[in-house]
Amino acid sequence: MKTLSLSWRYLWARPLAALLNVLLLGLGLASITFLLLVAHQVERAFDRDLAGIDLVVGAKGSPMQLILSGVLHLDVPPGNVPLAAVNALQKHPLVAEVIPVSLGDNFQAYRIVGTSLAYPAHYGAALAQGRLWSAPMEAVLGATVARKLGLRLGDTFVGSHGLGAGGHAHGDSAYTVVGVLAANASVLDRLILTDTASVWKVHEDHASDDEDHKDHTAVEEQREVTLALVRYKSPLAAMSFPRWVNTSTEMQAAAPALEVTRLLHMLGLGTDVLRAFAGMLLLTAGLSVFIALWNAVRERRGDLALLRMLGAPPARIAALLLTEALWLGLMAALLGLALGQGFVLALGWLLGLGQSLLLGGALWPAELLWVPALALGVSLGAALLPALGAYRSDVLQLLQSR
């Protein structure tokens, strides 16, 4: 019989205590897993979706709202800005590229984004089927959208007003699916892309419905986009261009790097509280494991002394206790990882963040190695004193006890 199998049998000789300890330790580790996964996925999403975007320019309001709505597509935008003003940005000597983004409609809760072909190009998107749009009312679906909605090339659909499900449908303006993007793990996966002109057309049609006729030229002049993604020619532009936008135009400039740092700082406060809570859980679990193993040594004092009588060196007996703790730690680590992944999936589902790809999916970042390391650390730490007690089993006392 090996030490591993012997300690396993000893562990399950008290099944309730073993289960409770695995559960308690597992819950603490699940909290840690949850925190690590959320932090990893949020940072990854930010890194991925904000890459290469130096500035977001949109309507005045909250700069963070501008970033969340225009880049990460998590919030509603603060408003629209004139197309002419955005076109003017393109002419600025410090600007390399301006990508217009127009929001306002959705199809079954997936946002319809009116933009230019530079937008998919910016994220390095590749086509899985079909082609990119070449005319208004042609739509290209992100990989997740195509998969979830089951739309195929040539299918048509009608967008609804608003950025979430439930708005009224733009009945007369149907989109035709002309392409499906390959999944590239960016925000594009969950968007429906179309030409900026499509958004204008849908809303002008809608306006016509409501207000009968409107002067076409006036409409042209009033055209708006929601925001613009700006890429600088030089990093030095960051010194002056945002200030220029904020002071010289009616628009607002939001730097993703600054806003994300601010957001992560705010999230970090909550994360610290959760981390402290998880730490308390782990400490409690460690104490519980300690008490269980300490009691096990007390209950098995005679058995352990007999093992000494049979010739087992003290170190082998101590190793038996430590191995028992290792089993607890291993099982708790597996449970913690599984529960933690489950918690993240559940949170993503509850908050509707699954579609945003911010949370969800069975990801196994390297940071999760902390979980088994913590599990083994806590369980072995809790087992040290009991193992020492086992090491010092007094055989003479056993012989003298009747």
Add this chain to the structure above:
Amino acid sequence: MIQSTGLQFAYQTGATLAFPDVNVPQGGVLLLGGPSGSGKSTWLALVAGLIPASAGSLQVAGQMLGGMGALKSDAWRAANIGFLPQKLHLSAALTVQQNLALAFWAAGVAQDNAAIDAALNALGVADLAQRLPAQLSGGQAQRVALARAVLMRPRVLLADEPTASLDDHNAADAVQLLWTTAQSLGATLVIATHDARVGQSLQGLSSAVQRLDLGRIPTGGVAP
């Protein structure tokens, strides 16, 4: 064989216990008597090499005890000493077979299932191999514990109060089982007891039974 001369043990309390000299040949039988607290357990622990003597010499199974390192002492005990405690300490979490396998684990040697089967067969409990200790009668449990004690074919078999709480018939059976088992191994048998029935039973089995009667542990002094 067990030979001791001027053997003494010093307790942490400061009391020192002196033991009479013994010379038990290999295969012989020693009846270790004396009231509770007279030092029987201490003498057994000395013979098993678990505690060091403070004075005197002690040779067991051809090995001079004392001066051996802890690891060597443990290995020597695993190979040479069989022990049947009064409280049998069969692990409740393990089957009978696994309880015997503990002896191999403790000795740090590969498990020999054939040896386990042979020991259980020899003690007439082979059919109980897969049972848990809670499913055994008192007599069956004692046979299993004895099988565990002799599994490594020890040269000295120590039994601590093997007849405690047994009726006369079962006590006689237990003594006979110990004697025949020790004889089959050629092992020296030491029975620590204050049960007079053990001596009576042994008289009917062997004419070469030695007795070592211990007195009470003195407080703060050396026993005569």
